Amino acid sequence: MLNKSNKTDVIVVGAGPAGIACAITLARAGKEVVLIERGLFAGSKNVFGGAIYTKPTKEIFPNFEQEAPLERRNITHNFMILGEEDSTSIAYRKEGNESYSVIRGKFDRWMAQKAKEAGVILVEQTVVRELIKNGTKVVGVKTELEDYFADIIVLADGINSLLAKQIKLRKEIEPKDVALSVKEVIKLDKDIINQRFNIKDDEGVIGEIFGGSMLGILGLGFLYTNKDSVTIGLGVTLDDLVENNYRPFEVLEKLKQHPTIAPLIEGGTLKEYSAHLIPEGGYKKVPKLCDDGVMIVGDAAMLVNNLHWEGTNLAMMSGKLAAQTAIEAFEKGNFSRKTLKNYEKKLQKSFIMKDLKTYRKLMPIAHERKKAFMGYYLKKINSFFEMFTSVDGTPKKENYRKFIKSIFTDRKFGELCKDVWALIRLVWSILI
């Protein structure tokens, strides 16, 4: 479809949610778009926790709820705080369709098919090795076979974005700014899933897991129900794995054996094991988002709101905003950094950068106080409920006093003050 010079309007590198959302928005506006994907098919190199969000997905695919391969409609968020052996959970349940669990190998492939139907030229099994520059402007991409050229190149090449690094839009990632995630999809009978999670056929549960095998380190676990499988996984910041000499799959294996988790996956067989990096740097680690002829979207731009388990929605919306900026650039006939800066402005005005800014202090403070907030206090919440539920003839007043006293004997007064101060700083930074 391309002319002999291999020149098109826009090249998008990477067919994940960000790249596809960008490509389809451009194609719908009549632009010629080449979407290059390194995997055998779109979705084959992609891994995530488990949920896509209805509202942002609808903005790109209005009928996805009827058409897309979805697993289950999530109606429960179960926050599980695990001690060494015990656990305390709060589950929020509400009928609705806020999010769906999906399998990326199916869902991304469906999105890519939709993009093709809209006119996007999808080139799979092709790795972009480097960007081609003419002076300061990015003008094309070098693949293993051919060079392709375009007025605008959009980098949606994921967390590792070697391309953003090549043109120095992104610095080398530090171990504290990414989490390494490992997950397992475990096959279980549909009826067993429904019984164990108290749901019907199409209903799903999201589990957000704190502590357990991740006590004292910056890590969170996740659990999602699919049609006939359960996804269990966790993400731990890379610097914590390094400092503690942890093997990620052993941390996951230990989590799976926790008395609260084990019964949920008991009797299942492993369908697939996978791993992926998650951007965790937050607002301050968002790279330069554009340059002459180029924009960065999704994970490549480190757009993840880790506290809320949001990523695919930020990816899709950033892809859409980059596409809108590109469309304006074509109207002006100008693809310079100055024009593409509008993408950055659009991001700043959207929930994406607003939310990242809200949580700008979260990760620095979490790193500082992880032993307390991800370790000690999680255990303490459990020991409170252990005390509260114990029936051993000890007068309750004594129990309460003993519990309160224990906080002051467990932790030095200075440390307690630091904990409170960290909490105040965090809440202040979020609200003000």
Place this chain on the structure above:
Amino acid sequence: MNLDQKLYTVKYTPDEESHLNPDQSKCKNCVSRNCTYICPAGVYEWNEEKQELIINFENCLECGACRIACEHKCIDWKYPKGTKGVTFKQG
């Protein structure tokens, strides 16, 4: 469940040559050898006898953690060729 059993569930189309190439001269003197335990696929193993890293690149899940965790930043890390490497079906 051990790592081999986990990796057995992953579909690979291995390439003949490695897409992971650490600078072995630096690995020799590396104290931490982070890559030998943080890798979710156990790709890197230290061979004491040969004094070099064994690289089971065909097991690589392409996450990129080794590149970032490497103390010397000495792993030349590329994506495998377009038709090669891991194919996730359940990601």
